Amino acid sequence: MSKITIVEAAKQFNVTRPRIYRSIKKGELTTTLSDDGVQLVQVQDMIRLFDNVTKKDVRKLVQGSVSDTELKLVKLLEEQLKKAEDDKAFLKQQINDLRKDFDEYKLRIEHQPSTESKIDITSNEHAQETESLQLEHSEKRTSEQPVLEQQKKEAENKPTKKGLLRRLVGEFLK
Numbered sequence: 001m002s003k004i005t006i007v008e009a010a011k012q013f014n015v016t017r018p019r020i021y022r023s024i025k026k027g028e029l030t031t032t033l034s035d036d037g038v039q040l041v042q043v044q045d046m047i048r049l050f051d052n053v054t055k056k057d058v059r060k061l062v063q064g065s066v067s068d069t070e071l072k073l074v075k076l077l078e079e080q081l082k083k084a085e086d087d088k089a090f091l092k093q094q095i096n097d098l099r100k101d102f103d104e105y106k107l108r109i110e111h112q113p114s115t116e117s118k119i120d121i122t123s124n125e126h127a128q129e130t131e132s133l134q135l136e137h138s139e140k141r142t143s144e145q146p147v148l149e150q151q152k153k154e155a156e157n158k159p160t161k162k163g164l165l166r167r168l169v170g171e172f173l174k
Helices: 006-013 017-026 043-049 053-110 114-157 164-173
Strands: 003-005 031-033 039-042
Touching: 003 006, 003 043, 006 017, 006 039, 006 043, 017 039, 039 043
Parallel strands: none
Antiparallel strands: 003 039, 031 039
16 A cells, blocks of 8 residues: 655645645545654545546546637627728718718709809909008008107106116216
């Protein structure tokens, strides 16, 4: 009868150490102490309790869940692809609608030459108004200019009040 440590048994049989300890407490496994004081478990008991059957079950579950996951992923990708195709078709329709609108506007512009002459007339009237306003403004300035010059001369001729400091400095500078 061969014996292995609990850590080795956990690794070889792919079982957690707490599960092995639970089996020992329940009495399903028997242990012996080695010379070093380490608990040893019999390999035959481990095979009897934790045979590779559990590993096979786990593999089957994993394979089943992987295929389910793959199916879900495929469905999700198909939905995304369908949505992208719908968006693409919608955007193409929008582009076609914009092109039609643009062509219609071009035709409207080509068939309305009378509006250009109205614009020319309006711009000519605007230019004439601007010129007349400029003339009025320049006339107003020329009429106000002599009055301003006269006020400047009067201000220069008027004696200005000087403060004490300015008078003293002025006397020293003379």
